[in-house]
Amino acid sequence: MTWQPKYIITDKLLLTIREIGESIGEIKAQQLTHSRLAKLELSARELSSYASTSIEGNPLPLTDVKRLLKTHKESIRDTEREVLNYNSALQSLYQSVSQNRFKLSVKTLEHIQGQVVDGLMENPSHCGALRQDPVIIRNPRKTDEIVFIPPDAKHVRPLTKELMAFVNAKSGKVDPVILAGIFHRQNVIIHPFIDGNGRTTRLLTTAILGQLGLDFFEIFSFEDYYNRNVTRYFKAVGLEGDYYDLADDIDFSEWLEYFSEGILDELRRVIKILPEPSSAKPRLEPHHQQVLDYIYERGSINQREYGGISQRSLSARKQDFEKLLRLKLIETKGTGRGTYYVLPDTPL
Template sequence: MKWQPKYTISNKLLLTIREIGESIGEIRAQHLTHTALSKLELNARELSSYASTSIEGNPLPLTDVKRLLKSRKETIRDTEREVLNYNKALQVLYQSVRNNRFKLTVKTLEKVQAQVVDGLMDNPSYCGALRQDPVIIRNPRKVDEIVFIPPDAKDVKQLTQLLMDFINQNIGKIEPVILAGIFHRQNVIIHPFIDGNGRTTRLLTTAILGNAGLDLFEIFSFEDYYNRNITRYFKAVGLEGDYYDLKDNIDFSTWLEYFSEGILDELRRIIKLLPEEPSTKPRIETHHQQILDYILEKGSITQREYGAISDRSLASRKLDFEKLTRLNLIRAKGVGRGTYYILASSK
C-alpha cells in the first residue's frame, strides 16, 4: 500500500523554487567564513525557537528567548522549558543531518516529540509515543466550535508510516522544498500525538529540507514567516471537517506555494544581512539564466543539451558552466563525457 499526495506544480511554485535556488547561490557566492555562518545559524535557532513556540501560544518575546538561550538558569518556568526543549531538539537534528545520521522513521518522530514535550506533560504515556486516544481540534477563540477531527488513533501508525515511506522513497526525485512541504502538512493532518504536533512537525521539516539536499538549511527560520500571520498559517496547513470525509480530496498545491514563499521570504531576510559588494558581485547573464531554467525544468543539463538550446560557441559554453560553478549555483556530477550539471542546492 502506498500513499500518493495530490498536488500541481504551478508556475508560481516553479518560480519560487527557482528564486530559492538563486538566493542560496547568492548567499554561497559571499564565501562566508565559518564564524559568519555560525552566527547566522545561532540567529536562526533563536528565531526558530521563539517563533515555533510562539505559534503555539508561548508568550515569551524574542528578546527574552535570546537571553534565555544564553543563560544557564537552573529553575525555569514551563514557558522557558518549552523554548529550551525546541532549541535543544533543533541542535540535535542539525548535527544528525550534517553527519549523515538522520533517518526519517516513526521512532525518529517519537523521539523528537519526546524532546519537545519533555517535562511539560502530566501523563508520561503521551510523551514519545503515537497517540492511542482520539483528539479534536477546536477553535482557540471559540472552544465549543470543532474545527477538525483528525484520523482515528487506530489509523495513526499506518498513516504515519505511509508518509515516512513516501518521503524516504522520493529523496533525490522530488525537489526538497516540495518534499518537506508535503511532510509538513500531512503530519499536521495526521496529528500523531496528543500534544507537540506542530513543534515536532516544524522541527522535522527543517531536517528533511537539509537531508533532501537544500543547502544552508541551518541558517534560515521558516517558522518566523508563519508566526507573523498565525491565522493564515493555520488556515493553509490545516483542514476543516472530518478527516475521513476529506481525505480523498486533499490537495497540497496551494499549501506548497505558501510553504515555498516562507522559505524564500526568510532567505531574502538573510541576504539583507549580508555585506553589499556591488563592485565585485558577478553578473548573471541571460545565457546563464538559460542554464538554470533548463536544470530547474529537467533536473540536470549536459554540454550537449546546452549546445542544443544555445548558439554560443563550445568554448563560451564551457566558461558559462565554470562561472556558475564558481558562484555555487550549479555543480558537476559524473566524469568525462558523462559529466552533467545540477543545481548546487540539489542532493
C-alpha cells in the first residue's frame, strides 16, 4: 500500500504560501547581480551551518562559525568539524541542484548523512548507512524520560523508500513548500540513522525546495527560524509516544503551517537586508554585464582580458570600465599596465 500523509491545506497555510510567492517576486524584482547573490549565499551558508548545528547543541557562536568557514585550520575540535561538515554538505547540495543532478533517494540520504557525521562517529558502520539498531529519543533535560520510540530498524528502509517515492511522484503536482515540509517531518519521525538525523533532514529539505523550483533557495536559512525557538521546533516536528501507536493518526497540517511560516520569516529577513529599490536604476548593456560576469567567475579582469572576450574597441572598453566605476559596481586595483578590476568589497 502506497504511503499517503494526512494533511489539510488550511486558509493559514494557503495565505502563507501566497506570501512566500510574493516575497520571492520582490527579491526577483531587485535583479540582483552575481556578486550580490554570491554574498547572500555565503551569508546564508554561515547562518545555516551555525543554526542547524546549534539546534543539536553545538556551542559555537555565529561569529566563531563565520571565522571558521573563512579559515583552513589543520587541527579542529569535534564542534568545529560538525560545522565544517554541514557547510560542505550544503555546498555540494547547492551544486548538485544547480546542475540538475540532485535526485532524492535512499542513496542520497545516506550520502548526506555520511558527510554530516564524517569523523564524528565511534562506530564507522553508523556513518552513511541506515540504522540497523533500535533508537530511543529521550528528553535532553531528563535523560531517564523517554519521549519517542521511532520505528523498528527492520522497517526503516521500507518507510524511507515510501517517503522518497511519495515526494518524487508528487513533484510538479504539489506545492514545493508542502512537499518539502512533509519530507522534513516524516524523515525526522522515521529517524533513519543512529545520529545526524536532524542535520541530514534539514539539508535535504533545502535541496528539495531548490529542486522543486523554489527560487533563491540558496540565499535563505530556514534553520535559523527553528534555532530561535528550539523547543517549539522539536514539539512541532516530532511525536511523543510509540511510533506504532501513533502512525495511523499522524496529521501534518499544523506542522505545514509552522514550516511555511519559517520559510516566509526567512525570506522577509533577506528582503530587509537588500538595498532599497531605486526608480532611477542605471541601465546596464550586455557588455557591461559581461564584464561583471567575468569578474564573478575569475575574480578580476584587465583590459587585455576584456579585449579577449569582446569585439569592442579599446576606447569603448575604457568607457565601459569608467561607467562601472562610476556606478561603484567595480573597483580599480594596481596601477599603470598592472591595472585590473574587481568587485567591490561592500557589506550586503
